[in-house]
Amino acid sequence: MSTLRWGVLGTARVIRHLVPVLHDQPRARLVAIASRDAARAVECAHTWQIPEAVHGYAALLARDDIDAVYLPLPNALHAPWVIAAAAAGKHVLCEKPLGVTPEEVDRMQTAAMSHRVVVTEGLMYRHEPLTAEVCHRLAGGAVGRVHGIVSGFTYHRTRPDDVRLSAALGGGALFDVGVYPVSYACLLAQHAPEAATATAMLGLEGVDDMCQAALRFPGETLASITAGFRAATHTWLTVLGSEGTLEVPEPFKPGPQAVITTIRDGQKQDDVVTGSPRLFDRMVADFTAAVIDGTPPVVTLDDSRRTAEALALIRTAAGLR
Numbered sequence: 533m534s535t536l537r538w539g540v541l542g543t544a545r546v547i548r549h550l551v552p553v554l555h556d557q558p559r560a561r562l563v564a565i566a567s568r569d570a571a572r573a574v575e576c577a578h579t580w581q582i583p584e585a586v587h588g589y590a591a592l593l594a595r596d597d598i599d600a601v602y603l604p605l606p607n608a609l610h611a612p613w614v615i616a617a618a619a620a621g622k623h624v625l626c627e628k629p630l631g632v633t634p635e636e637v638d639r640m641q642t643a644a645m646s647h648r649v650v651v652t653e654g655l656m657y658r659h660e661p662l663t664a665e666v667c668h669r670l671a672g673g674a675v676g677r678v679h680g681i682v683s684g685f686t687y688h689r690t691r692p693d694d695v696r697l698s699a700a701l702g703g704g705a706l707f708d709v710g711v712y713p714v715s716y717a718c719l720l721a722q723h724a725p726e727a728a729t730a731t732a733m734l735g736l737e738g739v740d741d742m743c744q745a746a747l748r749f750p751g752e753t754l755a756s757i758t759a760g761f762r763a764a765t766h767t768w769l770t771v772l773g774s775e776g777t778l779e780v781p782e783p784f785k786p787g788p789q790a791v792i793t794t795i796r797d798g799q800k801q802d803d804v805v806t807g808s809p810r811l812f813d814r815m816v817a818d819f820t821a822a823v824i825d826g827t828p829p830v831v832t833l834d835d836s837r838r839t840a841e842a843l844a845l846i847r848t849a850a851g852l853r
């Protein structure tokens with residue numbers, strides 16, 4: 533296979549980031565988009581210059597001119613449609629969080645293995661040079677032994693019909709933006725947390741609008757995580773080491789010129805890391821390489837399992853159903 537033929541499941545808003553990248557990716561060809569509503573599929577295909585509009589996700593999965601699907605459905609629908617896509621022999625790039633429980637991730641892993649397809653969670657930051665540089669510096673002892681990770685992602689959510697307000701569809705701030713700092717903390721700790729305390733404020737719809745968690749990882753590392761819909765847009769990552777501190781103001785959606793600040797021995801040093809002009813570029817290129825060239829996926833299903841375990845611990849500690 534030299535070109536990956538793509539289908540998209542659902543007419544989600546987030547496809548505005550993905551579709552231009554698929555159109556430009558030399559080893560990708562965007563074939564079709566499916567919607568629950570036939571007219572919406574046609575309209576979206578027209579808007580995004582996608583050759584074919586398909587009525588229903590199952591109809592798209594049944595086509596033999598599609599090798600891979602991008603899956604940006606509401607969070608609680610990730611697992612059933614990833615499993616259906618894998619059973620139809622399609623590789624899947626699924627939006628975050630891959631699963632809303634660890635057991636869902638296990639079922640997706642089983643489906644991916646049984647049907648020999650690549651399934652990976654779409655976390656753009658994991659593909660960016662900034663993240664590799666942060667990991668490289670920490671592994672090289674830039675701040676000594678890591679004991680604290682302080683990280684969060686908030687924005688002021690205002691749309692009243694947002695799927696993020698539906699508990700049944702896997703809504704809430706923790707699943708939506710909390711997945712970024714939680715997965716990052718697991719990446720730096722190279723482990724799922726072993727314990728959590730957490731608290732959350734619920735909105736009128738009953739999903740968490742703000743969630744704050746303290747995580748304990750094996751190896752004497754603690755993390756403080758914030759996810760929120762009520763505070764203005766803000767992201768942060770601070771790593772507290774025995775010999776210094778590392779700060780990353782744009783850890784999850786870095787711009788093309790992202791900054792890492794290292795503070796050590798009273799000296800502060802800012803370094804700029806050059807990243808992608810568009811955040812989905814490297815993620816799509818890496819996914820394509822995993823399918824066509826057999827290179828290991830950047831975000832493995834074990835990574836997603838670890839993230840799902842951490843999210844489950846936090847939800848239980850915060851009393852979220």
Ligand SMILES: NC(=O)c1ccc[n+]([C@@H]2O[C@H](COP(=O)([O-])OP(=O)(O)OC[C@H]3O[C@@H](n4cnc5c(N)ncnc54)[C@H](OP(=O)(O)O)[C@@H]3O)[C@@H](O)[C@H]2O)c1
Nearest residue numbers: 542543544545546567568572604605606607627628629695
């Ligand atoms: N990586 C990122 O930067 C990023 C950014 C935003 C969102 N996301 C992720 O992408 C996913 C979608 O988010 P979004 O904000 O783009 O969602 P959205 O605009 O609300 O779209 C969700 C789509 O899912 C389909 N759908 C199927 N069943 C549905 C149901 N019961 N209710 C509502 N929609 C249903 C709909 O498509 P049809 O009706 O056409 O079938 C709808 O267009 C989420 O997992 C989110 O976490 C990622």
